[in-house]
Amino acid sequence: MLTVKNLHVAIDGKEILRGIDLNVRAGEVHAIMGPNGSGKSTLAQVLAGREGYRVTAGTARYLGRNLLAMTPEQRAREGVFLAFQYPVEIPGVSNALFLKTSLNAVRKQHGLPELDAMDFLALVRDRMKRVGMDEVLLSRAVNEGFSGGEKKRNEILQLTVLEPKLAILDETDSGLDIDALKQVADGVNAMRNARRAIVLVTHYQRLLNYIVPDHVHVLSQGRIAKSGGAGLAFELEQHGYGWVEAGNEASRVA
Amino acid sequence: MNVQPDLLQHLELERMPEALAGHDVPWVRLARESAFGRFAARGFPTRRDEEWKYTDVTALGRRASLAPDHIPPDPSSEAALHAWTLTNEGMHLMVFVNGHYDADLSTIDGLPDGVRLTSLAQALDEAQDLPRPFFDVRNEHTIFASLNTAFATDGAMLQLAPGTVLDAPVYLLFIASGHGVAVYPRNIVVAGEGARATMVEHYLGMVDAHNFTNAITQISLGAGAVIEHCKLLQEGSAASHIAGIHADLMAGSSFVSHSFALGARMGRNDITARLLERDCRCTLNGLYLLDGRQHMDHHTRIDHLAPDGVSREQYRGVMDGESHGVFNGKLVVHPGADGTDAHQSSRNLLLSRQAEVDTKPQLEIFADNVKCTHGATVGQLDENHLFYLRSRGIDAESARSLLIYGFANDIVARVSAPNLRGRIEQLVLERLPHGESIKELL
Structure with missing residues (x-):
């Protein structure tokens, strides 16, 4: 579904990603871990189409198409979804209006009719229940005055409403207490199926107790320093990132 | 003369x-x-x-x-x-x-x-x-x-x-x-x-x-x-x-x-x-939506003449074309108006290079123990906001109109009577780019 080859990305002349290779197939869950500054959030942003980054080398293909040539809205309509690490507050625009505009844009792309008010409400209410979100948040402005946990749940709500093919979750676990984390993980696990791929970007192994990945990659200084199965996350938890980073240094010297 | x-x-x-x-x-x-x-x-x-x-x-x-x-x-x-x-x-x-x-x-x-x-x-x-x-x-x-x-x-x-x-x-x-x-x-x-x-x-x-x-x-x-x-x-x-x-x-x-x-x-x-x-409360809200060669000037003045008054002021402008907006917010806290609590904010969106806005807060304080704050901004739409909407499949132009609508609607939402608020929202939408398509979704 997603094939990233030798991806180099710079911002303000500084190289952040220095040759990323990643192959994500439908049905798989990948975890991308790494210390602060390793480039994992940059990777998530670049895949979603954030402007301001310069791709200096390499390719990213999504469903056989050149992902990097698509606008952010094209990517979203074709099924790429990024759950933001810091969801944006949009005063004056209700959550309902935002979700409806977004869902209709995605449906239109797939030749589906726009949902009428009744069907939309029924769908959203069902998904809100699933992620444990209070219904009053639907009429409130997008993320405005939401607690940290409510903002993250709102991202997962959008995920469950838009039903993307490739979901990238950027630090969705940060700022969540254990109950919220479980609920968010349940929401994500319910989305797992053979046609959908999920990429979890996270600093901590904690989230992976609840969403068990098929593959774990450890990012260090803009490169994937180590890849493995779910067990790699536990090793990291025991040894810390220094363990991988030391190895990365050694391999470069060699 | x-x-x-x-x-x-x-x-x-x-x-x-x-x-x-x-x-x-x-x-x-x-x-x-x-x-x-x-x-x-x-x-x-x-x-x-x-x-x-x-x-x-x-x-x-x-x-x-x-x-x-x-x-x-x-x-x-x-x-x-x-x-x-x-x-x-x-x-x-x-x-x-x-x-x-x-x-x-x-x-x-x-x-x-x-x-x-x-x-x-x-x-x-x-x-x-x-x-x-x-x-x-x-x-x-x-x-x-x-x-x-x-x-x-x-x-x-x-x-x-x-x-x-x-x-x-x-x-x-x-x-x-x-x-x-x-x-x-x-x-x-x-x-x-x-x-x-x-x-x-x-x-x-x-x-x-x-x-x-x-x-x-x-x-x-x-x-x-x-x-x-x-x-x-x-x-x-x-x-x-x-x-x-x-x-x-x-x-x-x-x-x-x-x-x-x-x-x-x-x-x-x-x-x-x-x-x-004493103990009065004054709230001034304002919204000006300008385009073409329109010129709109708001001068407000709040005089706190007695203790423990509260005033809240929130003005916003959206300027397109060659329009010109002016906001001048004067706040005077007179001697004896102790315990005054006043806040003023003026925010402006410029949608074209030729549009212009002059915004000026004027605070004159002659009393003790007062809390007075003010802020003014002039700018374009926030890139982070635009990216957030686009990353959900909303095209750039619709995202822009949705953000302008939100910026304006934040003021409309302060009208308490629901039938009045609804009517004003419709009038505001008629003046906004792509307001018609937002109207359909509300």
Whole structure:
């Protein structure tokens, strides 16, 4: 579904990603871990189409198409979804209006009719229940005055409403207490199926107790320093990132 | 002395039509003569006057006729007028056509005991002395108030006895229809102790002519009274509009003002509030949406004259084309107004390179233990916000209109009466890029 080859990305002349290779197939869950500054959030942003980054080398293909040539809205309509690490507050625009505009844009792309008010409400209410979100948040402005946990749940709500093919979750676990984390993980696990791929970007192994990945990659200084199965996350938890980073240094010297 | 001689000639008080409110009332006539004298002595302000630095009114007399001649409404707007008045359920509607009250188009029913709502002309003809202090020179805030007193055509007079509550809003609709229309509406609100009401002043231009409006609204709030005032400016694209809204607040009363400026070639609102006794609360909200060569100037002034007053001010502007917005927010905390808590904010979006805004907060503090904050921003849409919407499949243009709508709607949402809020939201959407498609989704 997603094939990233030798991806180099710079911002303000500084190289952040220095040759990323990643192959994500439908049905798989990948975890991308790494210390602060390793480039994992940059990777998530670049895949979603954030402007301001310069791709200096390499390719990213999504469903056989050149992902990097698509606008952010094209990517979203074709099924790429990024759950933001810091969801944006949009005063004056209700959550309902935002979700409806977004869902209709995605449906239109797939030749589906726009949902009428009744069907939309029924769908959203069902998904809100699933992620444990209070219904009053639907009429409130997008993320405005939401607690940290409510903002993250709102991202997962959008995920469950838009039903993307490739979901990238950027630090969705940060700022969540254990109950919220479980609920968010349940929401994500319910989305797992053979046609959908999920990429979890996270600093901590904690989230992976609840969403068990098929593959774990450890990012260090803009490169994937180590890849493995779910067990790699536990090793990291025991040894810390220094363990991988030391190895990365050694391999470069060699 | 900036009054062109020819303008003065046109504005001979003796030539005034008999249709002006209170034509036969001796004190009204004296007040008009004395106010006209003050106007003739000073004339229009120029841009050398600090209060008029960004708004040039010296050409007003050349651009439009200023004489309040009785102009019959343009026949083409009749149908639109009647259609409009059909949609006024749940409101007390007073329609003024080219300055004069039209009882046939108006619907005032079921006013509670203790509430009187009449035209100013009727109030003066009934020989009431109640409006008299409002025509006193001490209540003239600008030279345009003198001009208004001289030529006040008509207006609404709302009296609320102590403790009365008016649930349905009073909706004053001022229609300008025809060419060469110059109107001088004068509205007076007297709210007794603990009374509550919501009122709207809607200025609607039916044709794109060089018409002129000079309106004054005076609101007196007794102790504990609550008045919410909402102004909708939707004049024709060539019209000039100058207005003052002035509130006096007694102990524990609360005044809320919303100003929505959507249409006029040139507009100026002076909105002032005097917090005369303790524990008053004053809220000023404003939104101006400008494009083309529109010019809109808001001057607000809040005087904290007694302890423990609270004021909140939030103004926003969206400027496109070659439009020019002006916001000047003056806040004076007088000696003795200890414990004042005031906040002012002015935020502006510039959508084109040629658009311009001048925003200026003015804080003067002469009391102790006060909390006063202010902030002003001028900028473009936030890239992070745009990316967030686009990452959800919303195209760049729709994302931009959604953000502009949100920026504006944040002010609309402060109107408390739901039927009023809904109506204003529709008017605002009609003025926004892609407003129609957002309307469908709401």
